[in-house]
Amino acid sequence: MTFAKLDDLGRKLEALEHALSILGADEATHMAIGGGEKRADAVSTLAGMHHAQATAPHIRDWIETAKAEDLAADQRLAVEEFERDYVKATCLPTEFVERSSSASMRSEQLWRELRAKGDWKGFEPALQGVVDIAREEAALRSEATGLAPYDALMDKYDPGNRAADIDAVFADLKNFLKAFIPTALDAQEARLAKRPRKALNAPYSIEKQRELGLAAMQAVGFDFNHGSLAVSHHPFCGGVPTDVRMTTRYRTDEFLTSLMGVLHETGHALYEQGLPKNWSHWSLGKARGMGIHESQSLFVEMQLARSPEFWQFAMPLVTQHLGADALPGWDIDDVLTEVNFVERGYIRVDADEVTYPLHVILRYDLEKELIAGTLQVKDIPEAWDAKMQDYLGLSTIDNPKDGPMQDVHWPSGGFGYFPSYTLGAMTAAQLASAMRKDLPNMSADIAKGDFSAINQWRADKIWSQASRYSTPDLITKATGEKLNADYFKSHLKSRYAG
């Protein structure tokens, strides 16, 4: 059976991916500073071995031959995903890949240097190079897949996502938010007038915050037999499904940011831990994509952990670990005021749940035009400013540092990724709504800190499905309808309009 060759190749690639994932987590958590250079050499050599093995020309023959073999249903799906990955990895000529890596590395390095100074003019030529390369990549991927150029880029991150579908959903959401944000801000002001923000009782020791984080992870279903929590400057969820490496960072003047971050990463971790173990060496067995991954983290963070029910359970957990006077005189509404605080701002990564999607839609609109060639790099600052004024009433024209220079995605060539964030937020809301119909006790369960039925539902509908369906099909199968903005809008109205 030729399929056995693909199966064996999968095991070899899995071993290299295992090493790369653990080395990546180790680098951020335990590597000695001076170990970086040799680590970079080792990782780049191992990645090269992975690429060489994953793209060997005979694999195309194996795939074609395997397709004609008498395969079990899951093996047939496995071959399809092998092929998807193979095409994705081989559709760019080596010459192009080298040119592209070198352009984005140069551009990212320059960005790190010039961002602090807000030197857009100095950065523009490097970004122009990256955009030129991205257009070329979109054309090459389009040719190999038959997709439209920008769709071919998005397909790297969430297979099946198409601008034609997303345009309508994002337009709906954008129009809603432009009207809703003033409403939410007014409502917040009214609430604050009646109930002013309360003071925290800092400092909160790191040891105790760690214990609280571990208890919260445990409660929402993290399996410590297959993962752990460490500290890193940029929190992440890495490692491998059998040994998920989660990180957070702590500040001692408050604890809510770290706790919410831990819960967000736990959402990613549960997805990885819930993937089907027998498929772990197949492309088919991996998490579907970035949007679905984000839906799982945002489900825990936004749908669960920032809800009043959750805090019925979490409030005693906080006092148990941080002390009876950790939140002096606070009740649940005071916590919700803090964790759901809405504010218009310049920076996407600092944005709250309500304003965040507008940051993403702005980037989505602009990068589609950049790839299509209808927007030029030199015109980005004006285009960015116009949209920021329109969406959030803020001008960035004199402040490129907090405008188009704020994110690493474009400088590093990551076009097509941004929409996943907001598609994930909408997916999380749509999943929560579908789940609530299936689980009438969901609110009571959350208030008790019992996430077993919720996680079983997610395991059945999402985690165990791995890469069996495209992103849109997975959402439709799980929720009974295509992704749309309605559930997210309802969620925002019920949380912020009252």
Added chain:
Amino acid sequence: MTFAKLDDLGRKLEALEHALSILGADEATHMAIGGGEKRADAVSTLAGMHHAQATAPHIRDWIETAKAEDLAADQRLAVEEFERDYVKATCLPTEFVERSSSASMRSEQLWRELRAKGDWKGFEPALQGVVDIAREEAALRSEATGLAPYDALMDKYDPGNRAADIDAVFADLKNFLKAFIPTALDAQEARLAKRPRKALNAPYSIEKQRELGLAAMQAVGFDFNHGSLAVSHHPFCGGVPTDVRMTTRYRTDEFLTSLMGVLHETGHALYEQGLPKNWSHWSLGKARGMGIHESQSLFVEMQLARSPEFWQFAMPLVTQHLGADALPGWDIDDVLTEVNFVERGYIRVDADEVTYPLHVILRYDLEKELIAGTLQVKDIPEAWDAKMQDYLGLSTIDNPKDGPMQDVHWPSGGFGYFPSYTLGAMTAAQLASAMRKDLPNMSADIAKGDFSAINQWRADKIWSQASRYSTPDLITKATGEKLNADYFKSHLKSRYAG
């Protein structure tokens, strides 16, 4: 240049070794328990890739061609060491390697089960299998290298070590120790009569012990820019030269065991950190062998850290980190009584500096005979007992658990390794004596905690030499004479006879 191909191969192998080393350290320190199975798969696949790349048939041609090229001096040495490693890795047929791994894995697993019960009879057939395989391996290696069979096994661990040389040195040491141990015990008794052992002031917190260990590492020269200290059940020194992963373990009822363990591992770490960076991807650039490695750890542990001078510097360090009353009423002599306590015992790993070599010589004598076929597995318990009675006056005939079943080495097929421990101890003493001639202020430096001149000497003579010379040649070049027992004997006399 064909040499460039070897150079490039070295970089590929280094990347895989980097991954395997860091994964190994990670497994012992940070891996989630349930991650073990997939980790084992990944490591075995990566090790297989390493073996396949290191033993490819065309490498023999590369080596032959490179030898004829116009190479720099260090490149010529590099080719020689590439060849040594290549022969070592290819002289066993694949069929034999598989048979050997499977026999030692079965035997080691059985040993883990039967050791606790002291079931020698149940274990004997498995050990017989491993000894048969070891005889076969010795014959194959002998054929490939032209060395005598047992020498060919030792050569894996310390290139150049020959039984003909070691026999004489070990015989000298054995005869000395049989007479010296009663002298040392009498002297100890006389000292204890005048100055009884003092009580510790436990508990010693793990956090404070860790700070003390880090301070001691720093003082003796560990470079924290290229390494770190963690906790593991079995302490080790692993990782890579640019990122050395050291571990220790703590008990709270005393702190001297952990501190001495940390200093021992720091000795290994300094060797790794001091290897020549430009050669790191060549066999030539690696540490010479196990005996030299052990000489570096024992130099720090035995020659430095258990000396009166060292404790002039270390005593204030202990009170600084563990508190003024950490050793209530102790002076330096009280510490030395504890860290240099001599006692006849059954177990090698628990033995002190004086009795330890007899445990090793016993094993060396027996395993030479096992490989030669002049001792049979069924006769080991009697042979072991006879030697234990002769050397240490202890009988193990009714206690195989603490006799021939105590070590993992034979059950796992590790014949030829034991002598390295005691050769390392003797080498450390001989190095210290040579150093003392070159560095007249050595004692005063140690008392001040200034190890810079000492480490510079070691860097010049040992660390920077990497695998440039055979083990015996390296010792001769560093100390001006062949390895002999005199310096170790003098060291023991001056420390224990007074």
